Amino acid sequence: MRIPTGVSAADFSAALTAFTRVVGAEWVFTSDADVDLYRDAYSPLAGQPDERRASAAVAPANAEQVQAVVRIANQYRIPLYAISTGKNLGYGGSAPAYTGSVVVDLKRMNRIIEVDEANASVLVEPGVSYFDLYNHLRAIGSKLWIDCPDPGWGSVVGNAIDRGGGYTMANYRNHFESHCGMEVVLPDGELLRTGMGAIPGSKTWQQYKSGCGPWVDGLFSQGNYGIVTKMGFWLMPEPEAFLRCTVRVPRYKDLIPLVDTLNYLENSRIVTGFPDLATPLLGYPPTGQVQLYIEGTAAYPMTDEHKALLAKADQGYSPELEAYGLAHDIPYWELWVSYYGPPEVIDAQWQASQRRFAKIAGAQFKVIDRLTMPVDLTKIDDYHEPELGVPSLRAFSIGARTPYNPSPSKGHMWFSPIIPRTGEAIFEANRVFSAAAKELGMPLFQTFSMPACFWERSFIFILATPVTTDPATNRKYLAGFKKLIEIGGQHGWGEYRTAPVFQESVMDVYSFNNHALHRFHETLKDAIDPKGILSPGRYDIWPRHLRKKAP
Amino acid sequence: MRQSVLLLAMAIVPTMAASAASPDGAAVYDKWCAPCHAPGISHPGTQALKAKYPGEWQGVLRDWKELTPDYVRLTVRQGISVMPHFRKTEISDAELDALARYIARKP
Numbered sequence: 001m002r003i004p005t006g007v008s009a010a011d012f013s014a015a016l017t018a019f020t021r022v023v024g025a026e027w028v029f030t031s032d033a034d035v036d037l038y039r040d041a042y043s044p045l046a047g048q049p050d051e052r053r054a055s056a057a058v059a060p061a062n063a064e065q066v067q068a069v070v071r072i073a074n075q076y077r078i079p080l081y082a083i084s085t086g087k088n089l090g091y092g093g094s095a096p097a098y099t100g101s102v103v104v105d106l107k108r109m110n111r112i113i114e115v116d117e118a119n120a121s122v123l124v125e126p127g128v129s130y131f132d133l134y135n136h137l138r139a140i141g142s143k144l145w146i147d148c149p150d151p152g153w154g155s156v157v158g159n160a161i162d163r164g165g166g167y168t169m170a171n172y173r174n175h176f177e178s179h180c181g182m183e184v185v186l187p188d189g190e191l192l193r194t195g196m197g198a199i200p201g202s203k204t205w206q207q208y209k210s211g212c213g214p215w216v217d218g219l220f221s222q223g224n225y226g227i228v229t230k231m232g233f234w235l236m237p238e239p240e241a242f243l244r245c246t247v248r249v250p251r252y253k254d255l256i257p258l259v260d261t262l263n264y265l266e267n268s269r270i271v272t273g274f275p276d277l278a279t280p281l282l283g284y285p286p287t288g289q290v291q292l293y294i295e296g297t298a299a300y301p302m303t304d305e306h307k308a309l310l311a312k313a314d315q316g317y318s319p320e321l322e323a324y325g326l327a328h329d330i331p332y333w334e335l336w337v338s339y340y341g342p343p344e345v346i347d348a349q350w351q352a353s354q355r356r357f358a359k360i361a362g363a364q365f366k367v368i369d370r371l372t373m374p375v376d377l378t379k380i381d382d383y384h385e386p387e388l389g390v391p392s393l394r395a396f397s398i399g400a401r402t403p404y405n406p407s408p409s410k411g412h413m414w415f416s417p418i419i420p421r422t423g424e425a426i427f428e429a430n431r432v433f434s435a436a437a438k439e440l441g442m443p444l445f446q447t448f449s450m451p452a453c454f455w456e457r458s459f460i461f462i463l464a465t466p467v468t469t470d471p472a473t474n475r476k477y478l479a480g481f482k483k484l485i486e487i488g489g490q491h492g493w494g495e496y497r498t499a500p501v502f503q504e505s506v507m508d509v510y511s512f513n514n515h516a517l518h519r520f521h522e523t524l525k526d527a528i529d530p531k532g533i534l535s536p537g538r539y540d541i542w543p544r545h546l547r548k549k550a551p
Numbered sequence: 552m553r554q555s556v557l558l559l560a561m562a563i564v565p566t567m568a569a570s571a572a573s574p575d576g577a578a579v580y581d582k583w584c585a586p587c588h589a590p591g592i593s594h595p596g597t598q599a600l601k602a603k604y605p606g607e608w609q610g611v612l613r614d615w616k617e618l619t620p621d622y623v624r625l626t627v628r629q630g631i632s633v634m635p636h637f638r639k640t641e642i643s644d645a646e647l648d649a650l651a652r653y654i655a656r657k658p
Contacts (some may be wrong), residue, residue: 027640034639037628059640089635107640127640131586152586291595381593393586397595399633401602408599408632524602 001030002055004079004100006356006545012055015076017095019058019102021084022068027059028106038086038103040093042411044467045501052095052500054081057103058204062408063229067343069104070227071189073533080104080534082227084126087151088184090414090464092499097537098546104227106155111363112136113230114206118258120144120182121206123232123385126157130391144235144406145389147172157231161221163497165454167288167386170266170353171342172236174455181205183230184220187529192226206232222497223521224535225528239340242388244273245350245367248280248331255333256423261356262335263421266456270349273338274387275453277426281325281332282316287462288384289336291397294404306330316448323510331364338387341404409466413477413502414482415444415484416462417493418450426451428491429461436487437463440480460496484510522547565653574646576653580613583642583649590610599632613654620651627651 003012020028029035038054039269043049060066073080086094096103110127116135122144124133130148133156137144148168160175172178181195192198193215195411197205209215219225249258265271266302283300285293293300303308306328309321325332337353340345350367375388379547401408419425430448437444444463451459465477480489482505488494489509498506510517521541525532532543542548586598590611601610608614624647630636642650 029639033628037636037638039636042633043632057638086638086641089636094638095633105638105640107638131582374569383592392593394593394595396587396633397598400595401599401632402595403602406602411633447601 002035002053004055004102007076007100011076012078015072015078015102016056017464018072018075019069022065022072023060025060025251027061029057029059032454038083038096038105038500040095042089042093042467043095043501044413044478045471046410046467052097052099054096054103054376056098057105059105059108061108063109063183063191066106066109066185066227066229067189067191070185070187072537073102074188074531077439078533079104079396079536080466080533081538082106084155084161085129085153087154088158088162089151090412090499091497092501095500097500097503097535097539106227106229109229113296115140115142115144115145116206117142119207120194120235120237120533121232122235123181123206123230123551125230126155126228128156129153130156130159134389134391142388143238145238146391147175147178147389148386148391149175149385150395151393152386153393156233157228160231160233161228163221165452165460167384168236168389169272171454172234173274174217175233178216178234179231180207180209180234180282181232181369182217182228184226186226187531187534191229194220200296206234215372220522222539224538224541225524227534231377236340236372238389240342240373241346242340242369242371242373243343243346243350243352243367244336244338244387246366246368247335247337247353247357248366249333249335249357249360249363250331251324252322252332252516253423254360254362255426257360258333258335258357259421259423259426261360262337263457265337265353265356271337272340272346272349275338276336277450277453278334278336279316279332279448279450281321282310282313282448284347284446284448284450284545286334286336287450288387291384291394294397294402294407309448310447313447315427316435336368365371410469411467412464413467413499414497415465415481416459416460416463416495416497417485417488418455418496419461419493421453421455421459426461429493432487433461433463433492436484437480440483442477442480442484449462460492503538504540554573574643576646576651577647577652579646580653583637584612586655588623596634615654616656618655619649620655623651623654624648 003009035054035056043051058069060069079098079101081096083094084106102317106126108127109125111125112128114123129148132150134146144460147167147168149164160179163176166173181197184192186192194201195211196208198211220228262275276288278286280300309324339349354365380390399412401407419429434445451461454460465481468474483507492510495506507518512515525541526544532545536543536546587594597610627637627647
């Protein structure tokens with residue numbers, strides 16, 4: 001059995017006994033085989049001495065048991081690490097930031113406490129997955145949609161507090177911003193409700209987000225100031241119809257007005273669905289459709305001449321390649337836009353969109369899908385399910401074995417800096433990161449990388465770094481990944497989310513005024529969690545006694 | 552209309568609870584395996600098995616005749632390729648036994 005550093009065997013044993021009294025022996029895990037189930041399945045350090053590993057796990061069934069576990073941890077100074085459904089693959093999985101932590105596994109807390117159809121909101125516990133919520137809403141005949149990330153087995157709460165994103169309207173696909181109200185167990189075991197939930201007998205906990213006074217919800221996302229035990233979310237009412245169209249523009253530089261026009265249209269709520277960028281001339285599909293292309297149903301065909309020009313292009317551009325595209329009617333860029341709403345409204349929005357995009361010389365327009373709701377689930381395979389409010393695991397085809405990928409890697413780590421939502425930023429990010437990746441020997445780029453439009457006013461320039469079975473290769477990629485973080489910081493870019501193994505490097509980029517933000521995080525940590533028991537090291541926030549002693 | 556669904560939510564729990572007397576292997580399969588291993592192109596597990604073992608079999612886990620219960624148990628707890636391992640709060644030992652028997656068609 002592993003014992004947390006600095007904790008005596010007697011204290012650890014006493015704490016485990018106390019945990020058992022709270023949750024029952026069945027829900028305290030101490031054997032190596034059981035604790036191994038809390039390892040990160042995609043760890044680049046798997047089997048290495050510095051792989052971050054838990055010492056035990058405890059699985060409470062409700063907030064009261066979480067409070068009791070936290071109080072015991074304070075008594076014996078046991079480091080805890082809270083997880084929801086424990087997926088988070090590519091961002092650290094269910095493994096702790098600090099080796100020796102006892103994982104507080106919230107998967108058993110799987111109640112959907114309330115569905116408010118009129119307010120279009122839900123209140124859920126951390127163990128509820130997107131599949132669970134979707135199935136439940138359908139079972140009760142609700143007309144509410146979920147907004148989910150690609151892997152539907154993730155936690156609705158966990159994804160939001162790790163600040164994940166989805167694929168419907170902008171105000172729903174930012175999962176943290178779509179939340180309304182939290183219940184949190186603080187590091188001393190106290191129970192807190194945020195927003196209007198702080199009013200006893202509140203009638204508006206899921207109606208109004210901020211309550212009165214400082215709005216503290218952000219402290220409980222990507223932090224270690226509390227364990228979220230309930231969280232409210234606003235959901236999207238099922239639309240009457242869905243319309244998806246493409247805007248194709250012919251020239252390399254057209255990307256700049258294409259993105260600018262899209263931004264105007266989405267910020268004005270004229271384009272309402274997930275916008276997605278593709279490049280037929282370079283052969284790269286839209287982010288949300290990648291799996292459909294990997295499955296081989298929609299790949300861009302290319303002649304040998306086209307492939308040869310592509311191979312000679314510099315970061316996706318050469319005058320000859322552009323001329324080839326113009327001569328053969330293959331657009332440089334293809335923007336997928338979509339609309340949710342009544343048919344007459346979305347048709348008018350599409351018309352207004354075309355009028356704006358038509359200012360780009362040579363722009364071409366096409367309607368791809370026109371669907372009425374509810375979704376015909378017998379045809380769901382033809383679409384990227386999350387854009388229609390349906391959870392799936394389909395995106396794992398990106399990493400799994402397919403004819404396209406006969407030798408899959410063991411996993412991946414997401415390098416995901418936020419860049420401005422402009423065409424110029426896409427060009428610059430490609431220039432900077434492709435040169436860096438080449439120098440570092442990182443297999444991240446084929447020709448050109450397109451960003452994802454999860455957020456309204458920024459792109460995520462997301463790149464998958466493979467995890468292999470060879471420790472030396474993984475070490476090389478790990479070092480390269482950290483270098484990319486540093487290079488991003490030098491250009492004013494930073495990650496939106498990262499695995500524990502990179503959290504120190506990422507937070508180091510957020511260094512304005514001699515790391516004022518990090519120092520503030522530490523000040524809060526000392527005040528809220530003086531014994532430093534809760535998720536030490538998460539997002540590089542260490543308690544006083546562990547600072548600069550990261551494993 | 553404010554609809555409290557607490558009772559409905561709780562009703563979901565007993566079918567999957569680890570302490571259930573005799574877990575239903577088919578239900579465990581439908582919840583935990585089918586999202587990746589059901590028939591069709593949108594299920595990566597099915598596509599991966601089909602790519603790894605070309606032939607008449609279409610890669611659907613439930614139809615894999617050579618699987619043994621022990622291999623199912625091992626794979627669920629250790630993971631394979633990009634499929635992660637599953638914790639006991641997700642699939643309990645009793646549920647895993649039922650699942651292994653269900654997939655391997657053992658009584």
